[in-house]
Amino acid sequence: MSGKLEKTMGTVRQKRVTIIELSQHLGMSKSTVSRALNGYPDIAEKTRLRVKQAAEELGYRPLAYAQAIRTGQARSLGLVLNIDSDSGHRPFLADFLDGISQRASEEGWTLTVATAASFDGVLETIKQLVEERKADGFILPRARVIDPRVAYLKRAQVPFVLYGRTGNSDDCAWFDIRSEKAMEEAVLRLAGLGHRRIGFLNAYEHYMYAQLRDEGFRSGMHKAGLSVDEQLVRKGVVSKPSGEEFGGALLDLDDPPTAIVCALDQAALGLYRAAEKRGITIGRDLSVIAYDGLPEGEYATPPLTTFRFDNGEAGAILADMLLKRIKGADVAELRMVQEARLVERLSHGPPRGMS
Amino acid sequence: MSGKLEKTMGTVRQKRVTIIELSQHLGMSKSTVSRALNGYPDIAEKTRLRVKQAAEELGYRPLAYAQAIRTGQARSLGLVLNIDSDSGHRPFLADFLDGISQRASEEGWTLTVATAASFDGVLETIKQLVEERKADGFILPRARVIDPRVAYLKRAQVPFVLYGRTGNSDDCAWFDIRSEKAMEEAVLRLAGLGHRRIGFLNAYEHYMYAQLRDEGFRSGMHKAGLSVDEQLVRKGVVSKPSGEEFGGALLDLDDPPTAIVCALDQAALGLYRAAEKRGITIGRDLSVIAYDGLPEGEYATPPLTTFRFDNGEAGAILADMLLKRIKGADVAELRMVQEARLVERLSHGPPRGMS
DNA sequence: TCACTTGCCGAAACCGGTTTCGGTCGTTTT
DNA sequence: AAAACGACCGAAACCGGTTTCGGCAAGTGA
Numbered sequence: 153m154s155g156k157l158e159k160t161m162g163t164v165r166q167k168r169v170t171i172i173e174l175s176q177h178l179g180m181s182k183s184t185v186s187r188a189l190n191g192y193p194d195i196a197e198k199t200r201l202r203v204k205q206a207a208e209e210l211g212y213r214p215l216a217y218a219q220a221i222r223t224g225q226a227r228s229l230g231l232v233l234n235i236d237s238d239s240g241h242r243p244f245l246a247d248f249l250d251g252i253s254q255r256a257s258e259e260g261w262t263l264t265v266a267t268a269a270s271f272d273g274v275l276e277t278i279k280q281l282v283e284e285r286k287a288d289g290f291i292l293p294r295a296r297v298i299d300p301r302v303a304y305l306k307r308a309q310v311p312f313v314l315y316g317r318t319g320n321s322d323d324c325a326w327f328d329i330r331s332e333k334a335m336e337e338a339v340l341r342l343a344g345l346g347h348r349r350i351g352f353l354n355a356y357e358h359y360m361y362a363q364l365r366d367e368g369f370r371s372g373m374h375k376a377g378l379s380v381d382e383q384l385v386r387k388g389v390v391s392k393p394s395g396e397e398f399g400g401a402l403l404d405l406d407d408p409p410t411a412i413v414c415a416l417d418q419a420a421l422g423l424y425r426a427a428e429k430r431g432i433t434i435g436r437d438l439s440v441i442a443y444d445g446l447p448e449g450e451y452a453t454p455p456l457t458t459f460r461f462d463n464g465e466a467g468a469i470l471a472d473m474l475l476k477r478i479k480g481a482d483v484a485e486l487r488m489v490q491e492a493r494l495v496e497r498l499s500h501g502p503p504r505g506m507s
Numbered sequence: 508m509s510g511k512l513e514k515t516m517g518t519v520r521q522k523r524v525t526i527i528e529l530s531q532h533l534g535m536s537k538s539t540v541s542r543a544l545n546g547y548p549d550i551a552e553k554t555r556l557r558v559k560q561a562a563e564e565l566g567y568r569p570l571a572y573a574q575a576i577r578t579g580q581a582r583s584l585g586l587v588l589n590i591d592s593d594s595g596h597r598p599f600l601a602d603f604l605d606g607i608s609q610r611a612s613e614e615g616w617t618l619t620v621a622t623a624a625s626f627d628g629v630l631e632t633i634k635q636l637v638e639e640r641k642a643d644g645f646i647l648p649r650a651r652v653i654d655p656r657v658a659y660l661k662r663a664q665v666p667f668v669l670y671g672r673t674g675n676s677d678d679c680a681w682f683d684i685r686s687e688k689a690m691e692e693a694v695l696r697l698a699g700l701g702h703r704r705i706g707f708l709n710a711y712e713h714y715m716y717a718q719l720r721d722e723g724f725r726s727g728m729h730k731a732g733l734s735v736d737e738q739l740v741r742k743g744v745v746s747k748p749s750g751e752e753f754g755g756a757l758l759d760l761d762d763p764p765t766a767i768v769c770a771l772d773q774a775a776l777g778l779y780r781a782a783e784k785r786g787i788t789i790g791r792d793l794s795v796i797a798y799d800g801l802p803e804g805e806y807a808t809p810p811l812t813t814f815r816f817d818n819g820e821a822g823a824i825l826a827d828m829l830l831k832r833i834k835g836a837d838v839a840e841l842r843m844v845q846e847a848r849l850v851e852r853l854s855h856g857p858p859r860g861m862s
Numbered sequence: 863t864c865a866c867t868t869g870c871c872g873a874a875a876c877c878g879g880t881t882t883c884g885g886t887c888g889t890t891t892t
Numbered sequence: 893a894a895a896a897c898g899a900c901c902g903a904a905a906c907c908g909g910t911t912t913c914g915g916c917a918a919g920t921g922a
Contacts (some may be wrong), residue, residue, distance in 0.1 A: 216640060
């Protein structure tokens, strides 16, 4: 019988069994209990079993923050989002989060999420989390070519993993989807259908992925034996309105493209509007291939051909990497790329007049 | 000069200034420093200023977990998601999260997110978080009529707020959107256009919102002077496939409805497919009004008329309530409802033959 | 048989804060 | 002028764990 400790009256905050109570119940010192539970080798196996069983019975669970004060680990992964970020990136979040926190949970870790209103705010928030030690490491979504988050975390010696590469990610752990390959494939496929004037709606070039997708686009054009008309490539189109604006600009050219590759589904969706306003039928007069796999794309008219990747998987991989990194793994072994998968729908086809 | 503490060599984990160092720097005891920073009244204002300034200069920031061990608060809000939940609910998440963590950040709190694979798992995860004290309170999305999370948290005396009401939420804090009102309005509007046979595709009735929407639907029918044909109301349709199945069933009736109200956009989107397969044109042969404001709805053909609510706002409100609740506010003052806004698009109109 | 390990555990220090308690000093009351 | 008081701060306990260190008893080798 454990006795003596259930005396507290009804309304008091649920009593919790502490390590001291557990040790008293067992008739041994709390240091022994602690070491038994934490797998120290100088505890007899028999004792360890007794302790574990009693802990189970009494429902003992150590306070995370009490442990942290000595170990220095909060057992929490940090993720800082910024709100004003182009909404094109938002839909990912749900799956991404699931992936991360699922993997974290398996190890008894949790995910600490914070948001900031601007990219500068993100850095500030990360600093705060680091200084208060609310997170032991960070997942950094949407790597930038020059990324101040990376600079800070390196200096502060805090573990992190990148979703995407940076301009110089030699000494970083990262995971990325080879979206440049997807862009190349998009171009090649369009060229294969007979398109020769192919446009490209890209994102802001301070995002590393935008730079990579640009390379992919150009590489595809090169492989297809086509030359890039710089008039047909536009940057900074990451939203529906900008997609409509820049996409429309391409359509209004004297010699408009017969196909447009979009780095983002959102841009393509904006382009749809521009085309509609001009009486251009996508899939017939104009081919479009994009990237992201947003649910809206499936319902657009015509359904949008796009590249998709499971962001839940990405989240899980990143969480796994970060966990390993925190536990001391070398960055060199924490790098990984995967391919996006083409979802062929009806927004692309042979150029008008060739069908 | 603070002196003496910068001796550590290069590669060591960034040195942090502790309260002891700060107190030494100031030439006073650490208890005085602590109380000065925490606003105790027995500290001279002049002293408090000196301390605050020095803290600022040295960049002192207390460790969250070191504070927690004495105060018992981790300064973190808990949110436990379940993965297998019908995907119809997922898109909300991004905005919702933003809202929560934004509000939390303003108070120096963070958001701890965990996921579970099943609803039972959610309860287990919450228990774990509570016992380890990784969160001081919880936001419970998607209240159920009988909600085990509520039962547990009440017993454990842990603060929480509900997103939605439960069957008996008298002694709970909650925020909800009056979706029953939306359903009523949908019916009234359809009836006003001349519809008399109106169907209803509802969600699982163990969700409180489903029960409320059912009431709203019936209330609308009643106010319109229409009687409810039970044949035309179906439950448990929360996904695209089930929307197609159950929606199709309604369309296949001998005397099919001329309009269908959907408790969820996902259901409506499934219904769109069913209609398409049967050669029925939505907006002309069949009117549809749904609820959620998913982005897909805007791109569906025809664009879906639906009720929308800003989930970022909901998140912020819930976080605010939870914070207040944790600080001791009474549940009676922590209740709030808001209305969803109708987004009129092209999926509804007068019944065939009346236009 | 005695010194030397080795296995196992308890005592106590420690982590970095917060909170309680009591003491000093200048000021007011009587 | 003594007593009472209030403002202000320091010493020390405390929170609930983890980790270091030392000691005892049994086992081992010479």
